[in-house]
Amino acid sequence: MNTILEIENLCKYYGKQENQTKALDGITFQVMKGEFLGIMGSSGSGKSTLLNCIATVIQPTGGKIIMCGKEVQSLKGAELADYRGKQIGYLFQNFELLDNLTGRENILLPLSLHNVPKSESNKRIMEIASYLEITDVLDKFPSQMSGGQKQRVAAARAVILNPSIILADEPTGALDSKNAKLLMKKLSGLNQEYNATILMVTHDCNAASYCKRILFIQDGVIFHELRRNIPEESQQAFYERILKVMAQLGGGTANVL
Amino acid sequence: MFFELVSRNSKRSRKENGLFFASLLISIVAFYNILALSKQDIMIFLAKLESDAVNKLLAMIPLFYGMTLFILFFLVYFASKFQLERRKHEFGIYLMLGMRRSKLFFMLLAEDFRSSITALFMGLPIAILLSELISLVTARLAGLGIIGHQISISFQAILWTAVGFYLIKFIAFLILSGKIASQEIGSLLVETPEGTKKDLPSVAYALAFLAGVIFLAAAYGMAISGLAWDEAGKMGLTLILGFAGTLLLFFGLRSVMGFLAKRSGNGQKLQAFTFRQLQENVIHRSTTLAVSSLLILAALCCFSAGVAIAQFYSGLEQHVLDYTFSSDSQDIAVVKETLESHGLDSLFSELFEMRVGYIRSAKDTDNAFEMNSVLEYLARLPGSDDRDVLLNNLGYQTYPHVISLSGYNRLLSVAGKLTIELAEGEAAVYMDNEFVSPAKLEMLNQILALNPEVQIAGENYRLTGTVQSTDLVTDSSITLSFALIVPDADFERFTENDYDIYLNAVLNPEQVAGKSLLNAISETNEKLDAAGLLYESYLQNMGRQLFYIAAASYITIYLAVVFLIIANTIIGVQFLTWQQKTSRRYKTLVRLGASYETLCHSAGKQINWYFGIPAAVAAISSVFGVRALFSGLLSSRVKSNISAMMIISVAMVLLLCVVEYIYMAVVKKSSNRYILTLMVPEREE
Numbered sequence: 048m049n050t051i052l053e054i055e056n057l058c059k060y061y062g063k064q065e066n067q068t069k070a071l072d073g074i075t076f077q078v079m080k081g082e083f084l085g086i087m088g089s090s091g092s093g094k095s096t097l098l099n100c101i102a103t104v105i106q107p108t109g110g111k112i113i114m115c116g117k118e119v120q121s122l123k124g125a126e127l128a129d130y131r132g133k134q135i136g137y138l139f140q141n142f143e144l145l146d147n148l149t150g151r152e153n154i155l156l157p158l159s160l161h162n163v164p165k166s167e168s169n170k171r172i173m174e175i176a177s178y179l180e181i182t183d184v185l186d187k188f189p190s191q192m193s194g195g196q197k198q199r200v201a202a203a204r205a206v207i208l209n210p211s212i213i214l215a216d217e218p219t220g221a222l223d224s225k226n227a228k229l230l231m232k233k234l235s236g237l238n239q240e241y242n243a244t245i246l247m248v249t250h251d252c253n254a255a256s257y258c259k260r261i262l263f264i265q266d267g268v269i270f271h272e273l274r275r276n277i278p279e280e281s282q283q284a285f286y287e288r289i290l291k292v293m294a295q296l297g298g299g300t301a302n303v304l
Numbered sequence: 305m306f307f308e309l310v311s312r313n314s315k316r317s318r319k320e321n322g323l324f325f326a327s328l329l330i331s332i333v334a335f336y337n338i339l340a341l342s343k344q345d346i347m348i349f350l351a352k353l354e355s356d357a358v359n360k361l362l363a364m365i366p367l368f369y370g371m372t373l374f375i376l377f378f379l380v381y382f383a384s385k386f387q388l389e390r391r392k393h394e395f396g397i398y399l400m401l402g403m404r405r406s407k408l409f410f411m412l413l414a415e416d417f418r419s420s421i422t423a424l425f426m427g428l429p430i431a432i433l434l435s436e437l438i439s440l441v442t443a444r445l446a447g448l449g450i451i452g453h454q455i456s457i458s459f460q461a462i463l464w465t466a467v468g469f470y471l472i473k474f475i476a477f478l479i480l481s482g483k484i485a486s487q488e489i490g491s492l493l494v495e496t497p498e499g500t501k502k503d504l505p506s507v508a509y510a511l512a513f514l515a516g517v518i519f520l521a522a523a524y525g526m527a528i529s530g531l532a533w534d535e536a537g538k539m540g541l542t543l544i545l546g547f548a549g550t551l552l553l554f555f556g557l558r559s560v561m562g563f564l565a566k567r568s569g570n571g572q573k574l575q576a577f578t579f580r581q582l583q584e585n586v587i588h589r590s591t592t593l594a595v596s597s598l599l600i601l602a603a604l605c606c607f608s609a610g611v612a613i614a615q616f617y618s619g620l621e622q623h624v625l626d627y628t629f630s631s632d633s634q635d636i637a638v639v640k641e642t643l644e645s646h647g648l649d650s651l652f653s654e655l656f657e658m659r660v661g662y663i664r665s666a667k668d669t670d671n672a673f674e675m676n677s678v679l680e681y682l683a684r685l686p687g688s689d690d691r692d693v694l695l696n697n698l699g700y701q702t703y704p705h706v707i708s709l710s711g712y713n714r715l716l717s718v719a720g721k722l723t724i725e726l727a728e729g730e731a732a733v734y735m736d737n738e739f740v741s742p743a744k745l746e747m748l749n750q751i752l753a754l755n756p757e758v759q760i761a762g763e764n765y766r767l768t769g770t771v772q773s774t775d776l777v778t779d780s781s782i783t784l785s786f787a788l789i790v791p792d793a794d795f796e797r798f799t800e801n802d803y804d805i806y807l808n809a810v811l812n813p814e815q816v817a818g819k820s821l822l823n824a825i826s827e828t829n830e831k832l833d834a835a836g837l838l839y840e841s842y843l844q845n846m847g848r849q850l851f852y853i854a855a856a857s858y859i860t861i862y863l864a865v866v867f868l869i870i871a872n873t874i875i876g877v878q879f880l881t882w883q884q885k886t887s888r889r890y891k892t893l894v895r896l897g898a899s900y901e902t903l904c905h906s907a908g909k910q911i912n913w914y915f916g917i918p919a920a921v922a923a924i925s926s927v928f929g930v931r932a933l934f935s936g937l938l939s940s941r942v943k944s945n946i947s948a949m950m951i952i953s954v955a956m957v958l959l960l961c962v963v964e965y966i967y968m969a970v971v972k973k974s975s976n977r978y979i980l981t982l983m984v985p986e987r988e989e
Contacts, residue, residue: 102895124899130897131896132898137895143895145889145893147583148577156576159573160573160893
């Protein structure tokens, strides 16, 4: 299996010496091609900082992020813009669709940003749209869509350029349970059928149960790792294992007074 | 703490909204310049000669001042509105933290006051400097000489500038802060989505666009054909059609924008985004855009009219004579005697009589002259408007003036032109420039070449030579629409020795040497006044002309500048505010991998369109508007020259392009700076 993403000893510190907060304190892991990796942790554990470092939203204090063999921190200008657009597809918690563009125009945005001829992608957009069940809303504006439809349009936008990895930041955070389930099924389908690599940050155990592997982060370090035993382990069983770890993460028995 | 906050906030507003601040400065300059008009050298000088007319103009200044106040109020209101809306969230936070509404009100008032003071302190010196500069330049151009120039700061003008400026700012502030204060904290804190799209079916927009085009075409048609000038009602209809047409056109424009967005072809980065942004902007602000476009149109028309009027008046008259003493109010023999006895005749190199009278020897004095042959010749010429006008006008010339040949020939030789020779039974035609255009002149000369026979007091005469039009006296407002030049003996017979004498004089070149002509005339005037003589001088005449030029061009160009500034500022401020309101979209684009250059390119394109649409509509309308203005306002002589005048209007459009380009460049710079601040994406929790 190929390694898509390598994180080596990643650190991110905030503040001066005496008053320093270590959001990430030397994290190391790898993401393989075709993997569906979940990152879980309580609020303030550093999971969002990790995602932001990978997405080049913030600069890490130390360590390396290597995407497809290339160190991300060294990218600048056009290369950086290319990285953001082509190497990663980003799925936001609050969709971040441009509300003055139709669904189709939103999905085509990355193409227009990276000068990909439209004719090539027309086939692809129809394929993705029908898979994500958003064909009806392609010519509607976001204000005319439901939350679930919006997030699936955003998902289509994230995968339209066939990125090396999809970064999903709490994708079910703004959805009701029904739509959340539908979205997770689709994401998991993208992973299984289209071999898409997904890195998802979430604190929703339900959503996490769709992953193949989960890293638990606490106080800036990896605290635990869970692997789903496919095919023996059912999703339900995996979910229960996740719940157990989460209960410990909440402070663990040591913290119970 | 409170005052520190005020000081910081007002400084920040100034920096963030430089365009608006610059417009405030310009409005101060505009106020001062119109108010200090009476202190301009040229106006002080003219007031001595043409006190009535100058006083009339100066009496109108409060009116212009009021109008400027009214127009600039809207500018200040809109720009302040955008600025306050942007800070809504901040106000909400203040209130949440326990600031009372009254305190918030006073804070905003203090901020407003502070920024106004800064604007005044920066604007007034610029205004005074500019006013002095205009004064010097116009004085120099008019040949007054600048040695006598005194710095003339008008404290009254400063006072009224400050009062007017504060007044409009304060009223705008009261209205706006009232609106803000009455809102719930919640609605202040939450960024209100810019109105849900109430989209009508696209057919409605297409129809609106079509109706707009039709209305505008109708208005253009009425304006050019001159139909609009027939009566007030038609003029009103033309204006309403034009106004409604522009509004509908802009309202319907969103269908065009939508089409362009959908068409978003290959190759163009972010084309869909660019046009959707524009479409949204146009949807929400179509009325303001239409009004801005109309303001630009008004500015273009004012500019063209001002320049054309100035050109028309300054290029019209040829300067030959310096003085005329008229027999209306004094005996010419006495005038001559007085000049000699005071030794004043040496001041003049030429002194000759111009004799003009009516044909009194005819039995039927009302029909003393008949030129049917000329009219018949004219009727045979190919049909044209000019011919019909001439036919009509000449038909009424049955009782014309006669001019004695000797006086007129003397005038011609002074003017350096060939004299005319009349044999017995011959007469020449005199028509003032004002009444014949070059085309009509040519028609008449063609007929005169045939030596048509006419009857003067029952005697047969032949008309000869070409139409004469050298001014008979100094006063250019004394003109003859049609007269006959006849030999002296015939003149005396026709007028029965009852005629007016104008004693014309030209200043001795030695008198003028080393001084400007105006100064030489001023000195001579003093000597003539001392001798108790009544006269009309070139200076007065020139003064009158200068006054027309100065008044017409100053006021129209002033208005044009004000209109242009307001329109462009509204468009610019609106765009930048909108861009900031939609900053989230730009941030999303950054996260999707849009580079700084791509975003700047898209924003630049939006700016081009956003400024370009109203300016282009205005430019097209102006071609028709200016033409209508010329055909309605200018005298017949200039009308024939309309193609030359249209060149002025084209030049104005080019000038507009330059102004728009500058504004666009400023707005682009400001937009690029803003985009740069969005390039570092932040994650909002």
